[in-house]
Amino acid sequence: MRLQSKSATYYVFKNFIYLLPLVVLPSLMLAFFQSEKGPVVLFINMANIIKSGGQISFAHFYTDLYSFFSLVNIKSDAVLGINAIWFWLFTYVVLIIGLCMAFTFVERHIKLGTHRYGNFFKNLNESFLFLFPYLFLMFVLYQVWTLLLCGAIVLISIIAQGWAFFAFSLFITLIFYTAYFVFFSLLILTPPSMYFDGYRFGFAASYSAQLTGAHFFDSVIRILATVLISQALLFLCRLLPQQFWLPDMYDNVVLILARFLFYLWWLMFLPSFSVCKYAEYTETKRADLKIKIFD
Amino acid sequence: MHAKKTFLLIGNNYTTHLKSLLLQILAICFIVAIFGLFFFNFGNLIVKAIEKEGLVRKTQELISYLVNWNSADQTEFSQKILSYIDSISQSLSTIPNFNVKLATAIWSTIIAGYAVYFLVGLSVFPTFFSVNQFMTTNSKPFYLWSVIKKSVDSMRMMALRALINLIMDWCCLFLTLGAYLITFVNLGMTGIIISLLIWAALVSARSAMLAYWLPVNINETSKTRQAFKSGIIYMLDDFWNLFLKSFIVITITSLVAFSIIFLFQPLVVLILTMLLISLSSYVLNCIYFVNYYELKGKPYFVKKVTVTYSDDNA
Numbered sequence: 186m187r188l189q190s191k192s193a194t195y196y197v198f199k200n201f202i203y204l205l206p207l208v209v210l211p212s213l214m215l216a217f218f219q220s221e222k223g224p225v226v227l228f229i230n231m232a233n234i235i236k237s238g239g240q241i242s243f244a245h246f247y248t249d250l251y252s253f254f255s256l257v258n259i260k261s262d263a264v265l266g267i268n269a270i271w272f273w274l275f276t277y278v279v280l281i282i283g284l285c286m287a288f289t290f291v292e293r294h295i296k297l298g299t300h301r302y303g304n305f306f307k308n309l310n311e312s313f314l315f316l317f318p319y320l321f322l323m324f325v326l327y328q329v330w331t332l333l334l335c336g337a338i339v340l341i342s343i344i345a346q347g348w349a350f351f352a353f354s355l356f357i358t359l360i361f362y363t364a365y366f367v368f369f370s371l372l373i374l375t376p377p378s379m380y381f382d383g384y385r386f387g388f389a390a391s392y393s394a395q396l397t398g399a400h401f402f403d404s405v406i407r408i409l410a411t412v413l414i415s416q417a418l419l420f421l422c423r424l425l426p427q428q429f430w431l432p433d434m435y436d437n438v439v440l441i442l443a444r445f446l447f448y449l450w451w452l453m454f455l456p457s458f459s460v461c462k463y464a465e466y467t468e469t470k471r472a473d474l475k476i477k478i479f480d
Numbered sequence: 481m482h483a484k485k486t487f488l489l490i491g492n493n494y495t496t497h498l499k500s501l502l503l504q505i506l507a508i509c510f511i512v513a514i515f516g517l518f519f520f521n522f523g524n525l526i527v528k529a530i531e532k533e534g535l536v537r538k539t540q541e542l543i544s545y546l547v548n549w550n551s552a553d554q555t556e557f558s559q560k561i562l563s564y565i566d567s568i569s570q571s572l573s574t575i576p577n578f579n580v581k582l583a584t585a586i587w588s589t590i591i592a593g594y595a596v597y598f599l600v601g602l603s604v605f606p607t608f609f610s611v612n613q614f615m616t617t618n619s620k621p622f623y624l625w626s627v628i629k630k631s632v633d634s635m636r637m638m639a640l641r642a643l644i645n646l647i648m649d650w651c652c653l654f655l656t657l658g659a660y661l662i663t664f665v666n667l668g669m670t671g672i673i674i675s676l677l678i679w680a681a682l683v684s685a686r687s688a689m690l691a692y693w694l695p696v697n698i699n700e701t702s703k704t705r706q707a708f709k710s711g712i713i714y715m716l717d718d719f720w721n722l723f724l725k726s727f728i729v730i731t732i733t734s735l736v737a738f739s740i741i742f743l744f745q746p747l748v749v750l751i752l753t754m755l756l757i758s759l760s761s762y763v764l765n766c767i768y769f770v771n772y773y774e775l776k777g778k779p780y781f782v783k784k785v786t787v788t789y790s791d792d793n794a
Contacts, residue, residue, distance in 0.1 A: 246516035333506055336513030344747065 189474045191465055193407075193458040196291075196473075197450075203300055204287055204453045211283035212448035214276040216441050218269070219448075220258040224358055225420055227253035228351070235351055243339055250338065254331035256324065280452075281320065285312045288456040292380055295460055298472035315379040318386050323369060334361045363409065370408040371397050373455075377463035396466045404462055411454065419447050482770050488782040490766045493611045497762045499623045500607040504758060507599035515592065536746060538564055543741060597642035603627075604694070605634035608765055612698050615769065615780040637697060637704050644690070652682040680734055684726035687764060691715055691722050694765060695772040714775060725767050733760040 189195070197204070227250070234241055243249045252259070260269040289308040293299060302308070338354045345353055374393035378384055384392060397404045422443030464471050542564060606627040613621050656679040664671030692714045697707035715722065737753050744752070773780040 243516070246513075251513075251517065332513045332517070333509045336509030336511070336516065337505075339512050339516060340509060344751075 188476060191461065191471070191474070193454065193461040196457045196461055197453045200291075200294070200457075201453070203294075204290065204457075205449075207286040207290060207302075208283045208449060208452040211276070211280040212445055212452050214279055215448040216445040218258065218272045218276045219444075220252070220256075220260075221440070221444075222253045224253055224362075225416070225423075228355060228358075231351055231354075235347055241342060241350070243342060246335070246339075250335045251332065254335060256327060281313075281317065282309060284320070284452060284456065285309050285316055287452060288312045288316055288376065288460075291456045291460045292377065294473050295464055295471050312376070312380065315376045319372065319375050322372075326368070327365065330361060330365050334358060337361075362412075366409055366412055367405055370405045373397070373404070373408070373459050374463045374466070377460050381463070381467075381469070396463075400466060407458070415447055415450060419443055482774060485782045486767050486770045489611070489615070489770060490763055492783050493614055493620075493766070496607055496610050496614075496620065496623065497759070500603040500762075501755075501758055503603035503627070504600050507602065508596075510599060511592070511595055514595075535567065538567060539746075593646055594642055597646050598638050601638045601642055601645075602631075602634050604761070604765070605637055605698075606630045607762070608694055608769065609698055611766070611769065612695070615773065615782070618781040618785055633697075633702060637694075637707075640704055640708070641690070641693070645686075648686040649683070652679060652686065655682060676734060676738065677731070680731045681727060684723055684730045687726045687730070688719060688722035689715060691726075691768040692772055695769055699772075714772070718771070718775065722768070722771060725771075726764060729760055729764055729767070733757070 189199075231241060258269065258273040286305075286308055289312045290302065292312070293301075293303075334357065337357050341353045341357065342350055344350075371394045372390050374396050375386065375389045378389040378392050378396075379386065382389070382392075422439060425439070461471075463469070542560060606623070609626050609630050610621055610623060613619065613626075656675050659678060660671060660675040664674055667674070690711070692711035693708055694711075696711045696714065697704060700710065701707050733756055737756055740749055740752050740756075770780075770782075
């Protein structure tokens with residue numbers, strides 16, 4: 186006789202079927218309209234250029250460098266006669282709504298043990314004001330932080346050339362991303378703290394930093410490991426169809442499918458992780474856990 | 481003159497300075513990125529014009545000429561310097577639509593200069609808040625915490641301090657350049673060293689004038705202008721003491737920087753000079769803090785003290 190596992194990953198897989206309808210639309214839209222570029226693509230391109238003996242230059246700062254890091258997807262090509270950025274903006278609206286839904290569901294499930302969805306607008310109203318400041322802060326911080334990273338890469342390109350430049354900039358990028366995700370996971374308990382205890386954003390943020398600071402390696406290493414594993418899997422999915430068995434026309438399909446699964450995982454994992462960890466650190470009683478008698 | 485105490489303070493808080501160096505590098509990255517986003521095109525034009533006129537090569541020629549100095553050819557040297565200054569203005573005028581872009585260029589240079597002074601200087605206040613904490617309580621606060629907690633105070637102070645420093649630094653530079661071109665240009669190497677000393681004296685005078693602003697702002701009042709006034713009043717009591725110390729530090733720094741020019745590549749020289757400037761400003765501020773505490777007659781710590789209880793003479 187024992188309690189069920191308290192981990193967030195277990196929670197996601199156990200309640201997968203309940204969480205799926207809430208986040209399937211935003212993750213599908215993200216897979217289509219979020220920029221395909223990423224730092225991985227940038228470094229692959231740079232490695233190719235260096236291998237062929239070319240010269241790396243960042244003459245156009247945005248297109249050559251910053252667009253690989255930025256979350257904002259500014260594309261000039263139009264879909265159905267409308268600029269792509271409007272689709273991107275609409276995706277983010279849907280994303281925030283989906284996250285609010287998932288967050289409310291997870292919170293209610295953990296507090297009350299019920300699987301009911303409830304009214305759409307009431308759910309949205311319940312968690313929008315708690316979730317939005319955190320997401321907005323993290324978005325702005327990501328943009329500014331990657332801007333700093335791009336400046337550092339330009340400075341390194343002045344100092345070093347060739348493979349030394351590649352190694353240096355890869356190292357700097359890893360450091361910057363680690364610092365960002367450490368900060369991200371320090372404040373990740375802010376929304377549940379605002380929801381459960383009714384603090385304002387500032388107090389909730391400092392309480393969250395205090396809680397995660399007490400369990401620093403537990404929370405931070407979990408987030409970092411999840412980032413690393415999911416990025417590695419996405420990278421493998423990018424490489425596989427080129428190398429092995431599929432003809433060229435399936436490249437896009439595999440990529441979109443992989444990115445869909447990637448975003449789906451993150452949209453399910455983030456609310457579950459924050460609420461489960463909040464319940465664990467503050468020793469709140471979880472109503473969704475059942476006692477297993479036979480195992 | 482409290483030299484031992486100052487050296488102990490500098491050595492014991494050196495890790496704080498290293499952390500502030502990281503912040504300064506981040507600030508420089510930020511400026512580069514912002515300029516990359518908005519003004520990269522104009523920057524590329526300037527770089528191309530400099531390459532076309534061969535300014536870097538001419539600078540290296542001038543330096544190698546200085547190294548192999550011969551006192552016989554003084555008039556030739558002054559000719560060379562005048563042609564060098566001429567080629568700078570020549571390279572600027574080769575930029576297309578220069579007259580149209582001149583106003584934009586001047587304004588963006590002023591804004592960029594102010595941004596450099598402001599953003600790089602933002603790390604000074606938290607660093608010396610931490611050092612001051614060490615001097616009063618013998619314990620170092622968590623650096624990132626002091627950065628976040630003191631960010632508003634730091635910005636309020638730096639907005640004014642960056643402006644004053646920028647204007648006074650440019651004034652010092654132009655005064656020295658004018659004096660050199662009018663008076664010492666025919667003296668060759670001697671003239672350069674004399675004008676370097678004049679520059680050091682001017683800069684150390686401006687550094688000594690603002691010396692007590694930071695300690696007063698941290699210790700006595702959080703109002704910037706109030707702190708500026710009381711800092712000036714305290715400064716008048718021992719201006720020459722401060723001036724002498726600043727002059728020694730700045731002269732040594734500038735001589736080291738001057739000798740570095742002959743040794744390395746231009747890029748390495750730039751990086752090393754920036755590190756030197758950061759280090760010397762840290763040393764200067766440490767000297768001012770020790771002087772401030774001595775002036776006010778307050779007790780202070782300069783090294784880690786551990787108190788132990790012994791049973792023998794209890």
